[in-house]
Amino acid sequence: MTDPLxxxxxxxxxxxxxxxxGTNLYNMxxxxxxxxxxxxxxxxxxxxxxxxxxxxxxxDMILTNSFGANASRLRLSGxxxxxxxxxxxxxxxxxxxxxxxxxxVIVAGSIGPTGEIMAPVGRLTEAEAxxxxxxxxEALKEGGVDIxxxxxxxxxxxxxxxxxxxxxxxxxxCGMMSFEPxxxxxxxxxxxxxxxxxxxxxxxxxxxGANCGTGPAELLLAISGFSAAGSERPLIAKPNAGVPxxxxxxLIYDGxxxxxxxxxxxxxxxxxxxxxxxxxTTPVHLAAMHEALINRVSGGRPSTETIxxxxxxxxxDR
Numbered sequence: 001m002t003d004p005l006x007x008x009x010x011x012x013x014x015x016x017x018x019x020x021x022g023t024n025l026y027n028m029x030x031x032x033x034x035x036x037x038x039x040x041x042x043x044x045x046x047x048x049x050x051x052x053x054x055x056x057x058x059x060d061m062i063l064t065n066s067f068g069a070n071a072s073r074l075r076l077s078g079x080x081x082x083x084x085x086x087x088x089x090x091x092x093x094x095x096x097x098x099x100x101x102x103x104x105v106i107v108a109g110s111i112g113p114t115g116e117i118m119a120p121v122g123r124l125t126e127a128e129a130x131x132x133x134x135x136x137x138e139a140l141k142e143g144g145v146d147i148x149x150x151x152x153x154x155x156x157x158x159x160x161x162x163x164x165x166x167x168x169x170x171x172x173x174c175g176m177m178s179f180e181p182x183x184x185x186x187x188x189x190x191x192x193x194x195x196x197x198x199x200x201x202x203x204x205x206x207x208x209g210a211n212c213g214t215g216p217a218e219l220l221l222a223i224s225g226f227s228a229a230g231s232e233r234p235l236i237a238k239p240n241a242g243v244p245x246x247x248x249x250x251l252i253y254d255g256x257x258x259x260x261x262x263x264x265x266x267x268x269x270x271x272x273x274x275x276x277x278x279x280x281t282t283p284v285h286l287a288a289m290h291e292a293l294i295n296r297v298s299g300g301r302p303s304t305e306t307i308x309x310x311x312x313x314x315x316x317d318r
Contacts, residue, residue: 003172004146005106005206008060009234014268014293017061017238017276018054019286021110023251025050025065027282035077037069040089047090051097053283055105058290061274062098062105063149066090066140067112070132072124076115084139091143108149108174109140111162118157118187126161133165141169148173150205151238152212152278154185156197167203174274175205176236178212179222191225199231209236212278215243215255216263217311221304223270234273239263241280242315253280254315257288262314264289265296266307 008015022036028046030036039047047065054062069087071080079086087109094107114132116124137148148171150162159175166173177185177194184190189197191210198208209226213219219239226235242255255263260277267275275293277285302310 015060015274016058017274018059019277019281020279021065023279037086040065040086047093048097055101057283057286063108063110064090064094067110070136072114083135087136087139088143091140091145095144107145108147109145111150112152118155126157129161130164133162134168137165137169151176152178155187163201172206175208176211181218191222192229195226195229195231207234207236211238213239220307236274237267237272238276238278240278257285259314260285261288261292265292266302269298
């Protein structure tokens with residue numbers, strides 16, 4: 001247990017990861033359609049402020065503002081030549097903010113999917129995906145991240161490529177797929193298949209699980225599939241704060257802080273070790289999750305019926 005995340009997991013029954021990056025930056029003035037990653041260089045103070053808010057809300061881990069900072073996705077903004085500088089800045093901003101905290105906080109280098117469809121369905125090969133991820137991972141490492149946080153992946157080939165990138169730069173990592181309501185990723189991967197895959201990788205993750213998706217209830221049902229596969233590796237649950245809808249010219253997520261607090265307790269009682277929120281999860285949501293995790297006692301491992309009814313009940317009470 002030489003890395004900071006493994007040491008914290010060895011000392012604590014659960015850790016609280018942060019909330020959303022992109023959707024919170026939109027609330028701070030990012031224009032719809034603009035790449036959040038570019039704010040690491042153009043608006044660093046606002047990125048630092050979001051990190052500070054997440055830490056103040058109780059986060060034990062913050063993700064760098066680099067989810068889409070690979071060359072393939074940055075090409076959409078004409079910034080494909082700035083991969084190194086953007087990722088280095090993202091890591092540095094997070095590192096500087098963590099240095100202000102009065103407790104240990106992990107800096108996780110966020111790496112999202114390439115935005116391309118992997119071969120043989122699409123044209124992106126594993127070798128090219130590995131090159132894209134390695135370029136990003138090297139800059140995040142140089143900027144000072146503790147671990148790599150590979151998230152919202154849907155294809156086995158893309159996760160393998162990201163794992164090779166983590167191995168190439170010599171960093172520990174965590175990996176997450178996003179699952180649809182039917183229980184599989186967009187590319188057809190099931191939770192038990194992901195559980196089997198991570199154990200076969202030459203450089204396996206510290207922890208793995210699910211993020212994003214269509215809300216906390218569906219994500220917890222996916223998490224139950226990991227448990228059924230018998231994996232003893234620490235699990236991660238980081239769902240969207242419900243489903244978005246357009247309101248007042250912007251996106252509003254229907255998962256209230258109370259809903260996300262209920263999710264956090266259910267995740268903890270399922271044995272999930274790293275709990276957080278994805279799209280729509282604000283510092284207010286995160287603070288409610290933190291309070292619930294500390295103050296609410298365990299009710300035992302919930303069944304799938306209990307998960308559905310308690311989340312639905314919390315939604316009805318809002």
